[in-house]
Amino acid sequence: MTRILLASAALLLSGTSLAQGQLTVYTGRAKTFVEPIVQQFERSTGIKVNVRYGTDSQLVAALREEGSRSPADVFWGNSVGALGELAEDGKFLKLTSAMVRGVAPDYVPDDRSWLPTTVRFRVLAYNPNKIKPGDLPDSVLDLPKMTSLKGRIGWTVTYPSFQDFLAGMIAKHGEATTKAWLEGMKALQPKDYKTSNVGMLEAMRAGEIDVALTNHYYIQRVNRLNYPVETYFFKNGDIGNLGNATGAGILKTSKNRAAATRFLQALTGKDAQTFFLSVNFEYPVIGNIIQPTTMLPYSDVTKRSPRLDPAVLPKNIEKAQRLLREAGLL
Amino acid sequence: MTLRRRLPPTLALPALLTALGVVLPLAYLVLRAFGAETQELRDIVFRMRNLELLRNTLGLALGVLAAGTAVALPLAYLAARTTFRPRWVLTLLGVLPLAIPGYVGAYALIAASGPGGTIQALTGLAWPGPSGFWGALGVLTLFTFPYLFLNLHAALRTQDPALEDAARLLGRTPGQTFREVTLPHLRPAWLSGGLLVTLHVLGDFGVTSLMRYPTFSAAIYQQYTAAYDRVYSAWLALMLLAVTGLTLWLEARLMRGVFLARVSPGGARQPPRVPLRGWVLPAWVFVGLLGGAALVVPLGTVAYWLRLEQNPYALAGLWDATRSALTAAGVAALTTTALAFPLAYIGNRYAGRAARVTERVAYLGYATPPLAFALALIFFVLRAAPGLYQTFSLLILAYTLHFVAEAIGPIRTSLARATPRLEEAARVLGAGPGRTLWRVVLPLMRPGLLASAAFVFLSVLKELPLTLLLAPTGFDTLARNVWTYTEEAQYAAAAPYALVLALGGALLTILILRRERP
Structure with missing residues (x-):
């Protein structure tokens, strides 16, 4: 009993202190796909990442109720629908053209509000x-x-x-x-x-x-x-x-845009892309990733999809x- | 059984707090509901589909209540009034299904049935899979009947045998005595258990979605999942609250005029146990079938998943998730029971509309869709007390306000049995109100308080939407892992979390069993 009370007291005190070098990510993606990436990112950059899991729509609803008081830096979503809703609300920062370079161009929205992470x-x-x-x-x-x-x-x-x-x-x-x-x-x-x-x-x-x-x-x-x-x-x-992308964007409420940018770059890096393919069988958004034989090669499968601007969905x-x-x- | 008329301020405070838990989400929902244009509103509110949802919701609630009673009453009678041995089997069977979240049970039953399912893999027989109305009815009954069992069992155990003795002395047969004395005395217990079952069914979206049976809650969940506009979901939630309000009103009518204190307040003589004789075999068949469907199949399926390829990352989080789930559930069980006690006390010992309404209001909070409740809290807390947002305290507050209704029932049943004359006697003999509470009321209520805490503990362990949106960032629980891994078909990864969840429930059951032993 005493231990429970002590533990809860410790949790109460921990609160939400936003030190430099911290990043808060809201994601609709499953924990299995997120956790290993986050751990590797923390190890290689020293930036502490707090992750809030939920479904896309729950998190979009939460972000809307939070408004300008949101503690989130990055939204990493499961569907273009959720990403598009947030983009339409004007919640995302526009990404630089350097950030989207080399990333599957068919799936990058014209307004560069978010970055595709898998297809x-x-x-x-x-x-x-x-x-x-x-x-x-x-x-x-x-x-x-x-x-x-x-x-x-x-x-x-x-x-x-x-x-x-x-x-x-x-x-x-x-x-x-x-x-x-x-x-x-x-x-x-x-x-x-x-x-x-x-x-x-x-x-x-x-x-x-x-x-x-x-x-x-x-x-x-x-x-x-x-x-x-x-x-x-x-x-x-x-x-x-x-064909349909998952993606991530940097929120305007972000207090640590440099770290958020690095996080998005990590998501489209070779390690993360290889990982998504191996555990989730989703297609990478960058080239030169070896695919399992049970899946059609990306160059083949992408020809089968109609051409549509991702912003249209x-x-x-x-x-x-x-x-x-x-x-x-x- | 009215003692006093005016509420002392110490009791008014919890009442106010509870009211807050209902008023905030209600205000939020109304705010959202009228955020649409008139034409759109008309399309949303006057849809044939809403009628269909109403019919499905009510039908399912009544069905599960009837089926749950049919399962729980015989089981409770076997456990409380017969010589069935070993008795712990019955109590375990009557409580443990609560530790299995409904959606896990539904998933396990789906994965177990049909060609290529677990049951076929193990026995060679392919069972048809559950779906639709009957599927939802079956699964919800299997995982909610313990609410009825616990209430009925406690009532049967603590019923004053003097009443039944009197009936027998007046020439009634055992059958007549059961119908005319025992059953009517079970009414408050049946009502508090039945109310929880009903509210649970009204609020369930996991099982009904998996069984593809559209109800209000399933539709609300779908709206929050699929659509990004919050208007239709707000309307559905308000309609659901109206249905719940109706249920509560009905229950209050049925409770009116019930006076069920013991006639002999001194020694707590327990009712005698009836020998089973020729009923031993049917009793075991009943227990075997129920245990097979509610425990063996789901837990067996989960254990079978463990044999599939393991994901090392999934196991790494097990300890953290267990620790935070237990902490949250433990703290919430304490705070919720602490809040429920004064509420039940007000409802039972004070006269007047205010007292009655206060208790009812707590139940309305239970029926508020948790997702709407969470969004309402985000909305208000960020405006009023942003420092509280995404802290452990806010999470506990949310659990407490949401689950307080679960805790009221057992406390209310114990209160109904503790005659106020004992309190009066204590006061006459010079004990102050505090001393009376500590030395007289609380000891009488111990079984009720324990049952309440256990209910809340298990519910918090299983809870999803409130935890997802309100927990401190990085706070992880068992239920969340079970849910996300099963949704991704990673059964092997989900299995250890589900098993720890069930194990937690089993340990709690054993704890209750030990305390209950006379």
Whole structure:
């Protein structure tokens, strides 16, 4: 008892002292992907990093309520949606052109408000014991025509990458096409796994569904557990293969911009990039990183994604959510 | 059972503090809810989907309450009134599921079922996976029925046998005695347990999301996850609060006029135990099935995950996470029980609307969506006391205000059984109010206080949204690790955290068991 009280007293006193050489990072990324990078950064620079974990949207909401009093220096997010929201709020400092040099140019927003840290692709996951890839459509827009898949399709309506994909569809094909696609999909009675891609692929393993709209790396991860789940890409340039970045930006509230800059540079450095690929199977944003053989090479996979300005996605997310709400899906 | 009418200031302070915990988020939600244009508001508030959410939410709450009672009452009766041995099996089974967070239980059951699931890997049989209404009902029942069990068990154990003896002497059969005397006396215990189960179901988003069953809380969580506009989530939260308000009003109506003190306040004679005879086998089958579903399958699945490839980084944080989780839960259990005691006391011993409302208000705080509560605290604290932001004290304050409702129930049940005449006697014999409290009231309430502290301890261990947003930066807990690793399909990394969590719950259960032994 005494010990608990002492420990809590110590915690109470520790408070939030902002000494020089400290950095506070808010991140929607999972701890497994963050912790090793942070530890290495602390060792090599001597800068102490405090990390606050949460989901992207929780942290965006927190940053908004905090306003100018926010203790955060860096936001490191999981989706262009969250990054775009913060950029639109004017929360990010504009990055120098030197900082974005050599970083996957297709995924750097024109206003340089944030820096891409990894790239992932939307794909269709399928159970090879049930589905022949030759029977799958060329375009995700034709998925609603696959009446044989009625009740056997999984998707994650609440998941940020799904909404980014829908926003991309609006940007490329317009609102009417997207609305019709959603209605067509709804007629096939897809199962909504909310935010849980892992739950969805568990359901595919258990035979609840045969195909699922997801991010490429989830398939790589469950393949380690020997689940019967394979990757299907639609035809080149199809919106169903949309490439989508994670990224980080420096907040205007930052009291230690020099350290924040160094942190962003570390995220796009060779060590961090190799690490992201090896544990999370996300594509690096810089060249010369060796990839596992189970993944298509970056030069190949990036050709399959349509070309869209990354700033265009966040602008269409609200429309995407309105369409989902109108369709009764959200 | 009214003693005094006016609240002394020492009791008014906790009441005010609790009210603050409800008023702040409410003010915040209203502020956000009316941040939209009229047309948008109309689209948001008058949607068919809101009706569907209402129907689902109420249906699930009633279903889980019924199923939970069907499980908890027989188990509590077996443990409190029969010669079933060994008895610790029953108490463990009745409490330990609380140590398993619902979303972990749901994940484990999903991963265990179907072709290629753990159950098939171990036994060769593929069980169908839980989903939808029945899935949510099953999982929520399995991991919330202990709230009912603990309350019912305590009530059955402490019920005055003189009443049942009187009924038997007046010619009632054992069956009639149970229906006409024992059951009605369980009402306050059933109501406090049932209220917690109901509030828990109303507030659950982890299980309902995984089971793909849309309720208000699941929709609120989705809004906060998917959408960056805070208007619709605020409206959903206000609607949820209205549903909760209704539940509380209903419970208050059902509680009215209940007087259940012991007739013989002197010696605490305990009810006799009935021999099981031919019921031994059915009792064991019941215990086996329940234990299999609520404990063996989830914990077995988690243990099975341990065998998967380990991630050294994941294990490195285990000690830190355990220490901070235990510290936070320990401190919060103390502060919350300390706050709940005066509230329950006011609600039980004072007359008048103010006293009743005060206690109800605490329950409303429990029903406030934790994410909304956390955002409200950020909003107000940064404006009023920025030095407090992201400190351990604020986190404890948030836990205390949020979980105080969980602590009130058991205390209230013990209070209802401690006749005020003992306090009156102590005062007449010259003891001051402090001495009366220390020597008479607190000893009578010890089981209730312990149960309250245990409830809060377990809830804080499992808590997620408040911890994520309000904890000091770098503060890590077991629940957070379990959640983030399972979400990323890193089951091997999640397993040790989940097991330590369950172990903590088991140790706590054993502690309660030792204290309960007469």
